[in-house]
Amino acid sequence: MDAYLIAIAIITAIYVLMALGLNLQYGLTGLVNFGVVGFFCVGAYTTAILSQKGVPQYITFPLAALLAMAFAWPLGLVSIRLREDYFAxxxxxxxxxxxxxxxxxxxxxxxxxxxxxxxxxFGTFSGTTQALAVLGLLVVFNLVAIAAMLRIVRSPFGRMIEAIRDNEEAVKALGKDPAGFKIQVLVLGSALTGLAGAAYAHYIGFISPEQFIPLITFQIWMAIIMGGVGRISGALVGAIILMVFLEGSRFLRDVMPFISEVAMASVRLGVVGLALVLFTMYRPQGLMGDFTRK
Structure with a gap:
């Protein structure tokens, strides 16, 4: 049971990194990024390919983040001036x-x-020790990311991107270029997602294209919506809530043994979808959102 709980905590920490990146892009800037899993895939394959060639992990991790940023920059240049729905x-x-x-x-x-x-x-370790070391590293990654985001939020840059989210036309009227700020935010958020992809590849030990489907993107969207869009704490809490639903729904068959294993996959998605609908109806600002608003 301990090994299972640690494994869930590791995957949750990886999801938190992606949720923080998306929260920076959408929650603070208003960028509707439906390509999260693409940058996740870039980070995973970058570190996997380089590791196979003998490049050490302390180099592959930053390179995974850098390559995700490199992919985000031209994408931003090409499409960032589009309307929100077209950019999505x-x-x-x-x-x-x-x-x-x-x-x-x-x-x-x-x-x-x-x-x-x-x-x-931490391949020199084994068993629970190795898993705890991985979890500890991911916690450090998340703490550094949270500290960086707090610094961004409290800076003039943070106030500018929030102004773009709230009223882009007013920002343009002040002589500022929202496109430049959006590209920077897209690049920074993608770096976190690429780093998450690298951590995922090294933790799982095997990657294939079937692991990087759009469902991953929409799970991260579920996390920030349930946690609270625009809230750093919302990204953390939302990822935890999402994982509770995803993993907790595995035990539904214990109370519904009449449902087949194949059908249970659809039931699990239905449970997560129902939770999202309920949050949208009764807590649209998310669990960590403004409690004074209904």
């Missing part, structure tokens, strides 16, 4: 292109066969 479609298309490239370019990614044997983090 473009970002979703980007994530699918990344997944298709990972599937078709077998010379680089080994295609649908995936990349096995990715070195584990």
């Amino acid at each position: 479609i473009v970002s979703l298309g980007f994530s699918e292109v990344v997944r298709l490239v990972a599937t078709s370019e077998g010379w680089l990614t080994q295609g649908v066969q995936g990349i096995p044997g990715i070195p584990k983090m």
